[in-house]
Amino acid sequence: MESITTALDSRMLRPRRETGSLTRPLGLDAYRLPELIGSSVLVVEDEIPMQRQLELDLTELDYEVRIAGSAGEAQQLLSQERVAGIILDLVLDDTEEAGWTLLCWIRQNHPGLPVIVFSAALVNSASFRRAYELGASSYFVKGNGPMSHLYSELAARLVEGGRGRS
Template identity: 35%
Template sequence: MSSLPLPVDQTASLTRAPYRLLVVDDDLPMLRAVTKVLSRAGAQVCSACSTAEAMALMSDPNLGFDVVLTDLRMPVTSGKFILSVIKSTHPSLPVLIMSAYWTQETKDECTRLGVAECLDKPITSHSLVQAIHRVMHGELPKN
């Protein structure tokens, strides 16, 4: 199975979809690939290429999200910032953070802030869909 942003796994699906997901990543090819994977899996996906755009979508009263998936490292602010803002305004909203640059200290900090799951890049389409499924069903990540 390939890692994103390569071809997606056509068999991956989210049960009881459509979930409403917000995906945030400043890497446009990655943002498009993740959006495509999750859309094909049956989710309704809004995407944002910046923290400012993500915060605007989060504040829109007509949009309600079931899950937020964000990159850790982005210009201006980080996925940790998005996580902390969301947890202060929507404490029960699950947030997943993905990165190729994890340290144990960063993972521990995200855990303290309330992250639902830390995902390692590169990630496969199947792993991504499974992570969303685990979070939506209250299952613990498999580390």
């Protein structure tokens, strides 16, 4: 039987449900859409704790999760596999330009692919504007709201684009 505790995730400060050694956000079931089960999502994130958190949550939502820790890994993976959507941190390998360059590359090589920017370092109107101009579908600031908003937006973008199960 699963016990519910109120441990706080140090990054997002949100209630967690403990299942053995893993924790997951409460209420994820609301974002598990039948038509998206098995859809492949690429997470481009260089911070291991955030990679693990996104992988845990997205797997719990029945997505097939691919992880890339750098822009180069993401390009290689996208050249070899189809994904339904991408969650992209803009600051990769300690440089801002890596994420921006990758976003441009994705738009040129995979037009229409939903890309949700999820970044903490670039929090200003110029960055938001630039992301949308370069083709981002959405922009979320890490730690600035519940993760459920990110997952809801991901589901909406995948349904909207008819990209489930890619």
